[in-house]
Amino acid sequence: MTAATRVVRAPAARATRGAHLGRKRRLFWPFAVPALVLYLAFLVLPTIATVVLSFTHWAGAGDTPEPDGVTNYVQMWQSDSFQYAFRNTLVYVFLGGIGTFAIAFLFTMVLRDMRGGKVIRAILFFPNIVAPVALGMFLGFVFKYQPGKQGLANYVLEHVGADAAKFLAPANVTGVVTASLIWASSGFYITILMAAVDRIPPYLYEDSDLAGASPWQKFRNITLPMTWDVVGVAGVLWTINALKIFELVFVLAGPGTYAPPNQAWTLGIYVFDRTFGSNGTPDFGAACACAVAMIALVSVLVVLLRRLMRRDAIQF
Template sequence: MPAPAKEADATVASASGAHLVRKKRLFWPFLLPAIALYVLFMVVPTVATVVLGFTSWQGAGDTPEFTGFANFAELFSSDAFIHSFLNTLMYIFVAGAGTFLLAFLFTMVLREMRGGKIVRAILFFPNIVAPVALGMFFSIILIFRPRRQGLVNYLLESVGIDAVKFLAPENVTWVVVGCLIWASAGFYITILMAAVDRIPPYLYEDADIAGASPWQKFRNVTLPLTWDVIGVAGVLWTISAIKIFELVFVLAGPGTYSPPIEAWTLGLYVFDRSFGTQGTPEYGMACAAAVVMIALVSVLVVSLRRLMRRETIQF
């Protein structure tokens, strides 16, 4: 190689090395503020919650007293907590199954539908409405009030069917499940359709030539090629479902300080132990319940990621 060419290569290599050095120098100055904020607002509160979960603490002015596992023993012997735990599981699994079933159904239909993007936007709309507003809307149309019924009971009575106490403590959990499915399906339809849009059209064309039904195309083409996105959507659903609070609070307890315990979720239990005791707060119990929430979501997310783990399909 001629000397000028060697000198040019050396110059390029030197410039590249200097650029990498400058990038490395900038790495930590840009990253440290983000790490500091994450530790300050996420890690520290989480650790503090776990520590306080093993104490008896009534808030400012009181000194936390270590009680070991007493809070957790009391939790799992409490009817209120058992109702909260089971209702939360119902929202995660039953409402989740309904939401994804509806999302898969619309994914099969919208892929071949003219104007599918417009329909997708319409379906997404309920997800941008605040849960409090959704709760108020459903409480108005589902309310049971003789001679002044909500819209649903009015329609039932107009065809000769007795009005139903939809918002009674024993029924409201199922009402919330239906509301969650209705409000959340559009979000997951949008996510899944974005994944479907990446699939090469010729795969569906080959399936059409082979005479595949819509179900066969979904099972053999759509599902395998969107499996990783479905896994991420499942994690998002698990995290959001375990935090359900506003919708239940508005539907199950309008005009009251706290809904009946039959309708509670883990979020409502934490709220009640913190602010709803109408007396001395029990922050230690609230933190213990929050620790259970952290443990539950960690177990479910890790299990889901392991269950959904598959080799990436290249296309």
């Protein structure tokens, strides 16, 4: 090919690429606008409405919202119910997260070299397929305290000579729900982390084996750095899901009742109570104030988590 031919073809190639980019730009808005409209209608506008209503007193349909300043926020922070809900939610976020990721990392180290690891992964993921309400009902039978008709946990305790425990008493239910969350959620995060581990080049582990590295050293120096970005995303998912926990606590702590005891509440249950009204009088303003607090809390935690997890990407 002569130099003159190459000079002629270069502008033609650039023109073709320019036409292709032009077509992509023309297609961008027709595809993006429907998604933006849905995002605006179902997320942005309801969020703005929630913030506005949090400064009002409103009993719902048939009532007119009346401006009430920051009264809802003051009463919320002074409420024992909110303090219990806020504390329990933070317990689920932090203690539940530590337990879940500790188990996920442990299984990641074990399953990487295990035969049948994919089958075990599928088995561990199974609790995530079950609806939270059904899972709560099952665990309610497991932890039931009823002399002469005990649940599985107390049946085992009594048969080994120990006293039956009131697992679902208001003072104990937060610990039981935390353990249940760890058990039910670990499989999901094991699956995510194992998908990231599968991308790591095998020769890195082979070199570490030749160097005599222990499993902990391989995890600390290879697995964790290579999956750090995925761990960060998983941490954000856990934070958001833990802040929204509702069904499992509601079913375990308050079977057959309007709502669980205050000591077992979460922020989601607090919103539920204020929305439907424990005395038959809804207070949507107070419910919106708690919802705004949840939005603020999840925003702060996610931003902090992303900053703590910030690290230069490792190319491999």
